[in-house]
Amino acid sequence: NAGVTQTPKFQVLKTGQSMTLQCAQDMNHNSMYWYRQDPGMGLRLIYYSASEGTTDKGEVPNGYNVSRLNKREFSLRLESAAPSQTSVYFCASSEKGGRNQPQHFGDGTRLSIL
Amino acid sequence: AQSVTQPDIHITVSEGASLELRCNYSYGATPYLFWYVQSPGQGLQLLLKYFSGDTLVQGIKGFEAEFKRSQSSFNLRKPSVHWSDAAEYFCAVGAWDSSYKLIFGSGTRLLVRP
Numbered sequence: 001n002a003g004v005t006q007t008p009k010f011q012v013l014k015t016g017q018s019m020t021l022q023c024a025q026d027m028n029h030n031s032m033y034w035y036r037q038d039p040g041m042g043l044r045l046i047y048y049s050a051s052e053g054t055t056d057k058g059e060v061p062n063g064y065n066v067s068r069l070n071k072r073e074f075s076l077r078l079e080s081a082a083p084s085q086t087s088v089y090f091c092a093s094s095e096k097g098g099r100n101q102p103q104h105f106g107d108g109t110r111l112s113i114l
Numbered sequence: 115a116q117s118v119t120q121p122d123i124h125i126t127v128s129e130g131a132s133l134e135l136r137c138n139y140s141y142g143a144t145p146y147l148f149w150y151v152q153s154p155g156q157g158l159q160l161l162l163k164y165f166s167g168d169t170l171v172q173g174i175k176g177f178e179a180e181f182k183r184s185q186s187s188f189n190l191r192k193p194s195v196h197w198s199d200a201a202e203y204f205c206a207v208g209a210w211d212s213s214y215k216l217i218f219g220s221g222t223r224l225l226v227r228p
Contacts, residue, residue, distance in 0.1 A: 004157070033215065042118075042204060042218030043158075056213040090157060099208030100146040100165050103216060105157035 002026050004106035006091050012112045013081045021076040021109050023091030029104070031097045032074035034058075034066060036087040037108070043090060049074055050097045081113045116141050116209050120219035127195050128227045135190040135222050137205030146208035147188045148216065149179055153201045161203075164188060175199070200226045 007022045025032065030051045035043040045058030047066040055066050063085060065077045074093075078085060089109045094101035119138045127133050139145055146165050150158040162173025169181040179190045188205060202223045206216040 031214070040123075040220050042206075042220045043216070044218075045213070045215040048213040048215060050214070058213055058215060092158075094214075097214040099143075099210055099214060100163075101208065101214070102148065102160050102163055104160070105150075107155070107157045 006106035010110045017081050019078050024073045025093040029093035031094045033092040034076045035090045083113045086113045118219035120222050122222045124223045126225040133192045133195045137188045139207045141207050148206045149190050150204045151201050197226045
C-alpha cells in the first residue's frame with residue numbers, strides 16, 4: 001500500500017550538476033504532477049502529465065524537464081542545477097485529470113543546491 | 115485571478131480547545147475545494163473536499179469545513195484539538211489553466227500548547 005513513492009528523499013548538489021528525481025505510483029492513476037514547495041509560497045506546479053505519453057508545463061517549468069516513462073513513473077530532471085532550485089519537490093497523482101480530482105502526494109525530495 | 119489566501123501564517127491553540135483555520139479563494143468558475151495537512155517531513159494528506167451539495171463537509175481526523183459562497187470562504191474547523199494535530203494546513207482550489215492543477219494557499223502552521 002505504498003501510494004506515491006519518491007526517490008531520493010534528500011540530495012545535495014553543486015551548481016551546474018544534473019540530477020533526476022524519480023516518482024512512482026501504484027494506484028493505477030492516469031495523471032501525475034510535479035510541484036515545488038518553498039517557504040511562504042505553498043506548492044507550485046512545475047509539470048503535469050495527463051496520461052502516459054503526454055506532458056504539459058505548469059506554473060514554474062523553467063530549468064526542468066520531465067519524462068512520463070510509463071503509467072506508473074514520472075521523473076523530473078534538472079539539467080544544470082541552480083541555487084534557486086533549492087526546494088522540496090513533491091510528486092502527486094490523481095485518478096484522472098480534472099478540477100475535482102483529489103491528488104495523492106509522495107513524501108517529497110529535499111534538494112539543496114550549493 | 116485564481117488564488118487562495120490563508121491569512122494566518124501561524125496559529126497556536128491549547129490542547130482541547132476549538133480550532134478554525136481560515137481560507138478565502140478567488141476562482142471564476144464553480145470552486146472545487148480541498149484541505150490538506152502536512153506533518154513535518156511528510157507529504158500532503160487530504161483531509162476533506164467540497165464539490166457541491168451540503169456546504170458543511172466532514173473529513174478525516176475529526177475535521178470539518180464550511181463552504182460559504184457569499185464570502186468566498188472554506189474555513190476548516192475542529193471542536194477539540196489534539197497534540198497530534200500540530201502540522202501545516204493547506205487550502206487548495208482545483209483549477210484549469212492550460213493544465214489541471216491545484217492552486218494552494220501559503221499554508222497555516224498550527225502549534226498546540228499542552
